[in-house]
Amino acid sequence: MRKLILCAMLMIPLSLVADTRYSVDISVQGMMCEFCAQKVEKVLTQLNGVITAKVDLGKEIAHIECASREAADLAKFKQVLTDAGFSAGDVITPPADRGV
Secondary structure (H helix, E strand, O other), X not given: OHHHHHHHHHXXXXXXXXXXXXXXXXXXXXXXXXXXXXXXXXXXXXXXOEEEEEEEOOXXXXXXXXXXXXXXXXXXHHHHHHHOOOEEEEEXXXXXXXXX
């Protein structure tokens, strides 16, 4: 019984942390191949607060998951992408903000 209670106590804080994540999609122009997409993912995930970055090469979109809304620094994302040789376009409203 104690193990069950301990497991439940440990899971509560983890669920609270998971709820603070924030994701944003941003269009990225200039990617020609899978290596370009991997480079975009790499430079974005090196930023503080970015958990993951996944690129859809066909749609030219980078999906960025951050630790919090505050970590989603759009100006920084655009600067890093520009420095890497790509053009950052419009921010696409995250699914959670679209009411989906």
